[in-house]
Amino acid sequence: MRRYLLLAPLIALQLSAFSTTNIQYLYGNFEGPTFLDTQSGPKHTITMEHYRTWDYGDIFTFFDYVYAKDGLRFTDKKHDLYGEFSPRISLNKLTSLPTSSGLIKEYYLAYQYNRSETYIANLYGIGSDLNIPGFQVFGLNFYRKIQNIGKDTYQLSGNYYASITEQWHFEGFTDWTTEDFLSQNQLLFNIGSYIQIHEGKLDIGTEWHYYHENNGHTDNNVFQAMIKYTW
Structure with a gap:
C-alpha cells in the first residue's frame, strides 16, 4: 500500500479539533461467490477507524486487516490489507456561510482514496451533512469513481449513527454504484460500565454485511459477531 495512505492517520493527528478512534474485531462466515468471500470457512477482520474535524472540514480514514485460514477468493492469499482515506472541505466554512437547521446542514467538496495491494480507486465529488430526525450523524456523499479494476462509475455513500437507548446504538454505511451495492450496519451494546472500563467505550454486538453485484x-x-473499543 502506498506510503501516503499509511501516513494518513498521522496527518490527521496533526489537525487540532474533535477526534475519535476505534478498533474492531469481526468474525463471520464469508463462504460464497463474491470477491469479498473466502475459499471456504470464516473470515477474521481487524478494523481501525479514525475520524477528525478541523477548521475547514473533516477527515475519515480506516484500515482493514483480513485473515482467512483457507485463503481469500479474490487473491488466494490468507491475508489482505485494505484502506480508505476520505477528507472533505466545508464550503460553508470556506465562504463563511452559516450551517443550516434545515435538511442540509453543511456542504462539502469530497475526495476518497481506496487502496489494497492490487486495487486503487480515486473518488471526486460533493458531500453534505443532513439533519435527519432520530440520527445524531447522517452524511451523504456523491462521487465520480475512477478505479483500476472494474468500470469507472458513480458512487453514492451514506454514513449514519443513531442512539437507541443509553446502552444501545446503531451505526453503519451504505455505498451504491452503477456496478454494485454494499451496506454494513452495526447494532452495538455498551458493556463498559458493567465491567468497570473507565477510559473509552467497549461495545459488543453484530454487523450485518450485505453486498450485491448488479451484473x-x-x-x-x-x-x-463483533467487539469494538472506542477512545
Missing part, C-alpha cells in the same frame, strides 16, 4: 447477480449476506 453478476451474486450476493453476500453475512451477520458477523
Whole structure:
C-alpha cells in the first residue's frame, strides 16, 4: 500500500479539533461467490477507524486487516490489507456561510482514496451533512469513481449513527454504484460500565454485511459477531 495512505492517520493527528478512534474485531462466515468471500470457512477482520474535524472540514480514514485460514477468493492469499482515506472541505466554512437547521446542514467538496495491494480507486465529488430526525450523524456523499479494476462509475455513500437507548446504538454505511451495492450496519451494546472500563467505550454486538453485484447477480449476506473499543 502506498506510503501516503499509511501516513494518513498521522496527518490527521496533526489537525487540532474533535477526534475519535476505534478498533474492531469481526468474525463471520464469508463462504460464497463474491470477491469479498473466502475459499471456504470464516473470515477474521481487524478494523481501525479514525475520524477528525478541523477548521475547514473533516477527515475519515480506516484500515482493514483480513485473515482467512483457507485463503481469500479474490487473491488466494490468507491475508489482505485494505484502506480508505476520505477528507472533505466545508464550503460553508470556506465562504463563511452559516450551517443550516434545515435538511442540509453543511456542504462539502469530497475526495476518497481506496487502496489494497492490487486495487486503487480515486473518488471526486460533493458531500453534505443532513439533519435527519432520530440520527445524531447522517452524511451523504456523491462521487465520480475512477478505479483500476472494474468500470469507472458513480458512487453514492451514506454514513449514519443513531442512539437507541443509553446502552444501545446503531451505526453503519451504505455505498451504491452503477456496478454494485454494499451496506454494513452495526447494532452495538455498551458493556463498559458493567465491567468497570473507565477510559473509552467497549461495545459488543453484530454487523450485518450485505453486498450485491448488479451484473453478476451474486450476493453476500453475512451477520458477523463483533467487539469494538472506542477512545
